[in-house]
Amino acid sequence: MGMGEYRTARELHHRGRPERSENADRFYYKEEQIFEKPFDWNQLRRLGGYVLPYTRQVLLAGLAMLAATVTRLAVPWLIAQTIDAALEEEVRFTVWTRWLEPFGRTERLALLVGAMVAVHLVNWLANYARIRLTNWVGQRALYDLRTRIFTHVQSLSLRFFDTRPAGSILVRITNDVNSLQDLFTNGIISVLQDLLTLVGIIAIMMSMHLQLSLVVFLFLPLMIVVTGRLRTQVRHGWQLVRIKRSRLTAHLAEAIQGVRVTQTFCQEEPNKDFFSDMNADNRYTWLAVQRRNAWFNPIVEIMAALATAAVYWYGTRVLQSGAITVGVLVAFATYVGQFWEPINRLTQMYGNILVAMASSERIFEYLDTKPTVPEKPDARPLPPIRGAVELDNVVFAYEEGRTALSGVSLKVEPGETVALVGHTGAGKTSIINLLSRFYDVNEGAVRIDGIDVRDVTLESLRRQIGIVLQETFIFSGTIMDNIRFGRLDATDEEVIAAAKAVRAHDFIMRLPQGYQTEVRERGSRLSMGERQLLSFARALLADPRILVLDEATASIDTQTEVLIQEALARLLKGRTSFVIAHRLSTIRNADKIVVLDHGKIVEMGTHDSLMARRGVYYGLIQAQFKFFEAG
Known part of the structure; x- marks a missing residue:
């Protein structure tokens, strides 16, 4: 599918309207770069690694596939022997039919018909076993892959989730893994079966009559040239389909989560229009790649029809010369029909593989993503802590040019309650994020009981820290x-x-x-x-030994707050606690109040001492009183 076709479809839908967002276009072109990647066989091998634990079942499926292939190839040969036995007065026995020589014509016909029935029965049983085994293996491989990516995503750092929509992550774990189902449940064994069938048919046809075989093979180069031009376009198209579906799902998840805001501002209609645009993009893209993909079957069928006609045209002349029998000609024509079937399925499977590769590319991108807050190879479990916390000249930025903390130093004794106050963006939550090691410092260190939090395992650290957020x-x-x-x-x-x-x-x-x-x-x-x-x-x-309350009482009404003050005192007792709050009732009893402004500590002390200083903290409290008086 060319980019011109995609753009034309989009412009028809928009009826000349401009793009909604230049950022969306930049995102689109950034993702489009994956189209230039060659077919990556390493991805196919990595996918195969999820099948390796079930090698025994795969081998059994392979044996069933072999039995199904051999019995299917035997049917036209048996048909040829049956026709010749019925039509010819003098049967020419070969090494394969010598066992029929002692029998008369009627007995030979009965034996050949019985053999065909037996072969069909074996073929049915073998195919049944193959399908059961491949589905069993495929579903377990998908289970393993889905579990692996979910487990890995859970282990990634918060920075990973900060930069990706939740809907996009959801697509990778669900839709992209589901797109591998055909490959895992049917693909590998089916490809082997079709290849084996193709090789077997070629060998049988060449053993029957070499010149007739060459007539059939003359049509292969034409088909390879024509279908080869479609493959790259179809591959690019399926990759684009994956991108569009991912963006559609991401927007859908965001719209559902924000439905209260949408209804509050009466934005249902614009939101519906935007979703309709994205949905139309997805539909046009899918239809465009399907139009390209639909050419495969007709091309193969035309080649099969032409080859069959050529076999009958040339075969009747060979038949008249006595080089072949009627049964051989019929069998040969049957093999020609079967010859194009595996080629047709292989081209279809190639499309499925392209879909799987587009999905696996996205899956392995996540699996290859490393946590931005990794554990050291020699990280040790954090022993039971007393709760002493130290920030030593900490510098931290969420991204370049966006400094959140600048040279912050703070010591907290075990059991102390520390209130962090300041305007929005002052750096309060950043301290908590570094303490729990959701992010790592750029400079300096965060220590608990004198141990750098980067030297211990994440699980042992976070199990001893409890956090209560405003939006629980x-x-x-x-x-x-x-x-x-x-x-x-x-x-x-x-x-x-x-x-x-x-x-x-x-x-x-x-x-x-x-x-x-x-x-x-x-x-x-x-x-x-x-x-x-x-x-x-x-x-x-x-x-936990360390407790963090991040605006934890902001959503509680005054009556409820009175009820839980005693509970909070019990909750904080004996623990090192960090309290981020704006309410005076929550912070005034803190052992230490730390006032932050633009990522720096500007004041520190008790409530009474800071009020007496009449500095930044005093201004914050006065502003709060004025706000409540105005309310």
């Missing part, structure tokens, strides 16, 4: 399951005790099934405050 995530499932997510081996009694400690027990018991109530996706049946209380219970159940 509630999974589909029950209330009990969501709280237990903090510690999967916790008993029901421990879950209930954690809920009681954070004052969540009462509202849970008012739900229809209490702790067994299904909360639906993202906890849609719970209020924002109720979801936040569940996150407190989850954190308490995990019992």
Whole structure:
């Protein structure tokens, strides 16, 4: 499919309207560069690696395929012997038919017909076994691949998710893996069967009559030249289809997640138009590549018809000379028909392989992506910690030219509660991200109990740090399951005790099934405050030595906040805690208040000392009071 054809289709749909976004075009042309890559056999070998654990089943499928191929090739030969036995007064026996010599014509016909029935039965059983075995192997290989990519994606750093839409990631794990189904379940064995069938037919035809075989082979170069020109275009087309589907799914996922905002601003119609444009792009692209792909079958069928006609035209002359029998001519024509079938299937399979290669290219791109926060080869588990935290002259930027922290140094003693305050973008959340090692510092170091967080395993570090976010995530499932997510081996009694400690027990018991109530996706049946209380219970159940509250009380109303202040005090007691908040009630009792501005610490002290200084912190508190008075 040429780019001109794609652009024409798109322009017809847009009716002359300009592109919606120049960024989208830049993204499109960036992804288009993959079209210049040659067919990568290494990808095919890597895919084959997922089949290796099932070598025994593959070998059995190969034996079944061999039996099916041999029995199918035997049928035209048996037809030839049957026709000759019925028509000729004097049968010319060969080394393959010598066993029929002791029998009369009637007995020979009966034996040949019985042989054909037996061969068809064996062929059916062999094909049944092949299909069962290849499907068994294929589904397990897909299971392994899907599990592998999901596990790998979970291990990647947050920077990976910051730069990719959730819908695009979803496409790789679902649609792209599903696109490999034909290759895994039927492709490899079918290709081998067709190749073996093709070789067998060529050998049999050449043994029957060399000149007749050459007549058939004269049509092969023409077909190879014509179909060869289509292959690159079809390959490019399938790659473009994958890109369009990925972008469509990414937009769909984003639209569903943001449906509340869409309805709030009455943007349903523009959003529908934008989706319609993308959907039309996807449709036009798919139709264009299908038009190209549809040429394969007619070309092969025309070649088969011409070759069969040539065989009959030349074969009747050979028949008159007595060089072949009627049975041989019929069998030869049958083999010619069978000769083009595997070629036709191989061209179709080539299209399937192109689809698989386009998908595998995208799958292996993810599998080859390395975490930007890797563990050292000699990383050791972090021992149980006391909770001393040190930031030593930390410099950090999310991307070049966007410095989040600049020379930040901070020491926190075990059990201290530290409040991080400052305007939006001051660097508060960046400190938390570095402490949990979601990102790595550019300069300096973050230490816990004197140990650099880069020297320990991520799991052992994060198991001792609990984080409660402002927008807490509630999974589909029950209330009990969501709280237990903090510690999967916790008993029901421990879950209930954690809920009681954070004052969540009462509202849970008012739900229809209490702790067994299904909360639906993202906890849609719970209020924002109720979801936040569940996150407190989850954190308490995990019992971390370091606790982070990132605007964790921002979504809780004043009445609920009063109820959980005592619970928060219990939750923070004995733990090193970092609290990011704007509410005075949440931060005033902190042991240390750290004021950040543009990535630097500008003030540090207790609430009373900072208020007495009348500096940046004093200004923030005064601004908050004025805001509430105005409200």
